[in-house]
Amino acid sequence: MASHDYDAIIVGGGHNGLVCAAYLAKAGQRVLVLERRHVLGGAAVSEEIHPGFTYSVCSYVVSLLRPWIIRDLELSRFGLDLIPLESSYLPLPDGRDLCRWSDGELTRDEVSRFSRHDAEVMGEFSQAMSKIGRFVRPIIDSPAPEPASFNPKELMNLLRLGRHFGDATVDQMELRLKLLTMSAVDFLDEWFESEVLKSPMSVSGIIGTFLGVRSPGTAYVLLHHYMGEIDGAFRSWGFQRGGTGGVSNAIASSARHFGAEIRTEASVDHIMMQHGKATGVVLENGDELSAKQVVSGCDPRRTFFGFVGQEHLPDEFSQSLQRYRFRGSSGKVNLALDRLPEFSCRPGDAHLRGDIAIAPSIDYLERAYDEAKYGTFSRRPYINVVIPSLVDPSVAPAGKHVMSCFVQYAPYDITEGAENWPSKREAFGETVIDTLAEYIPGLREMILHKQVLTPWDIQEEFGLTEGNIFHGELTLDQMAFQRPMSGWARYRTPVRNLWLASSGAHPGGGLMGAPGALCAKAMLGTEGS
Amino acid sequence: MATRSERAVVLGADIEGLAAAATLAAAGKEVHLFDGLTNPGGAGGTLEFHPGHHVPGLFNETALVRRKLIAGLGLEQLGLKWKGRESPLHVLRDNGEVLTILRHSLAGGQDTGSYARWRAWVDRMAPLVCEVLDDAPPEAADPGVMDLFSLARKGFKLRTLGEKDMMELLRIVTMPAWDWMEENFEDPALRAGLVSLTLPGTVVGPRAAGTTAMLLMQEAGRGVEPEGGLAAVVSALVARCDQLGVQMQLGVQPERIHADSSAQPGVQSVELSGGRRVDAGLVVSTLDPKRTLLELVQPGLIPLHVEAEVEGWRMRGSSAVYLLAFSSAIELPGGAERLITASTPEELERAADALKYRQLPASPWLDIRNWSRESEGPGTLSIHVHGVPHELDGGWTDAARGDLRDRLLAALETAVPGARESLVGERLLTPVDLEAEFGLRGGQLHGGEEVLDQLWVQRPALSLCRYETPLEGLFLGGAGCHPGGAFVGGAGVLAARRALGR
């Protein structure tokens, strides 16, 4: 038996690859991480694209980074420093606006300007959702149930009707079923009357999918807002001080501390195979590195069709993977501004320290979606804006600001063909700026630099197939035991000694770290702990 | 005279109500059936819309009748006949050619191989799907041991499918039908034809998640059509009810369902228009859940959380029905009995988009049923149009009706050139008309939207899915209950059986 250079080689230094590496290293393995780009973090990265301004290029708020990972990897010690978002602001074209604060009392006052009824039920709504959130949280903290070994108990767990049945009331069951099957809009309609509240809330259901807010199954993601460790609307979202890349860097430092080796600008060409087993990797520069186990921190398509090749895969597996849907639907615009932008609806900056949503009505969101369905980017898109420099001055020179704009819908498949996105980039960026300028007079004059990422750019630069921000649509049929496909939802792959640790595995995309950690646990045989 | 406990009242003379009444009467109850409408069968009954021109019910889809459930009612002895073969679906392509879809063959299309493979899979699902359609949903709401057990049994049945099929079933049910069709077929006309059938009861288009569930239920649950359309089922049911001594009074509105005021209230009587009261210990209502529980039941008897569930029941209509009379028999392209004029899923999606903005579809697609051949008078077409909102922006003015009519006639002219020339009579039923004339709230043809969160155990709510209500002796049994309005003859029988304690 030939000796191996490493116990495990991890392809891709995204945050999940790094988390996986840290866990393996902590368990005493010799680990190497190979990252194609010059910086670590993948979609969780900070870069100084314009001198003095640090952009969180892709991912801009830290949502569900698992607390147990933070503890296990001692991330606070290595630089993790999260600043909670305190508000969520919605300006409207007619000059009205709504700010929801982490302080429930303040929010109630704001909401009661639109609807007394809504202000009254808000508290009840948060409570109900937080309760359900507690039942659902174990789903993202443990491997997906395997219905292959189907027995009634597993079925119950699958539907989450069983395990906690004893302590769940009928109402909660009802709520849970509804969340799984309803559209975000229909679900919110049952609680609230004011669109001003419903419209920005409904949007969380469509992030990273090619669905509209009226599509069934989009209610579920609403829960994510209520799954934070502290019950309350916005506490579970935060900025990393210095930019999102700081999270990845903290994980990388932890991994190195535990003994992992990390190389950047080391692009993997393919995975070496022998007798149907993965034995290591070959870099683009021709270097060969061997390992007992190979872990991919890249998305499933890149991993299996890119690094392994269909000739090494069972036909049925390849067919399933062909059907796994990516079809990215979002883009990003990062701006360097020479001063703090002011929204005409409300002067001052207290309400700008959290996130800002351009989502004035449900019809607006649906129109944005319709345009994407028929092959163009939305003329008036949903935009989620943050100005992290307001709460973290380290990311911009004094008095100046960075503004990050997450934009949906920007469909990967445009009528002209995805490869023609570069010729649309400028127009796409202008659309975003025009949209924002309707709320921020003079925005255009403040811009010192802009960076525009189309789905094509997200694919080409960051390696996310079809620009899907989550490594595959997060829809019901691609979640849990079906991520990336049923039978292979537990990080193993049909290629022996090859593992999948990325957002393309359960529990999916976002800055969670859970796929990476759960993959490492599966490899180490410590799933229960 | 029967005692109160031997007497049952059925509210609603639609097919579900008639089937419930016959089921109860056959079990020895003294049954009284009331409906404010005067036409037995409601939207399923015969309708003369122009002198000499009838349609056998408003529905173009008649092959989803739950034949197994109504089999026990002996309708065949009363003359009900089933067609000897399945009825094809025709899809009109832009170039005028026609695709013919049959269960086991495809004519005029290129997807023959993939269609056969897909159909074989659907056929394998059919026993399970039919079992689900023809049975009351398991009780999931009550955290008792028995219910866990019954859900688990369903799980076991899933298991008997074989692992691969089961996983595939779990994968597809929540998918948009758009995606499922795209995975399987090249031909947009085939995709459009199959998907079009799932939309009438919804306000969504094929890109909405979960539309696959309805598509699968329909394709796996489809049988042969009754001869003479749903109206033939209605006549047989009426005859059977007669035979069994059901006392049917139409044109009589139920006004209130009365109960005693004990801690566990039970049904006492039903009050009718004109002040008459009928004492009964059992009431099966096939009127919609909102009407029954929020309007008819004496206030204060339904727990608040159940009331809230029922308020959340969505019944937005999405279709208009356009009935046309011609001076001579009309021939549809390809000799079709039922023709879908959408040749791509995108046309379906665009029409559904209009609903969101409370507009009329710019270019509506038609689901045309040619009743000319069914000896229903010369030249009779029934056209269903999806994408027509109940809450039209600006209201259903004469101008709006005229506008819709023009668009429909233009679409018809494209599909059947020259048809207009022999047009002698017509009746346009917008969702508002459907509501006014047939008591269909919101103009909803299927008793409640048929989308993922309103099916099976959630139809009409987790706590009501077993047909029982919080009021002892009151049962819901209409299209707003499982298996729903598309699957005619299901809910009425299942509710009556529950009411009889079976």
Ligand SMILES: Cc1cc2nc3c(=O)[nH]c(=O)nc-3n(C[C@H](O)[C@H](O)[C@H](O)COP(=O)(O)OP(=O)(O)OC[C@H]3O[C@@H](n4cnc5c(N)ncnc54)[C@H](O)[C@@H]3O)c2cc1C
């Ligand atoms: C624009 C955008 C905005 C987002 N906003 C948020 C947000 O605000 N909050 C949130 O929680 N989530 C957000 N997300 C999602 C989140 O960022 C991702 O789901 C997550 O970062 C993915 O992490 P990962 O480790 O699984 O994969 P990735 O980050 O994709 O990591 C894969 C790594 O593999 C590397 N790689 C690719 N090919 C090779 C090769 N051949 N050799 C070596 N290395 C290779 C890539 O360079 C990359 O570093 C956003 C995503 C995008 C794109």
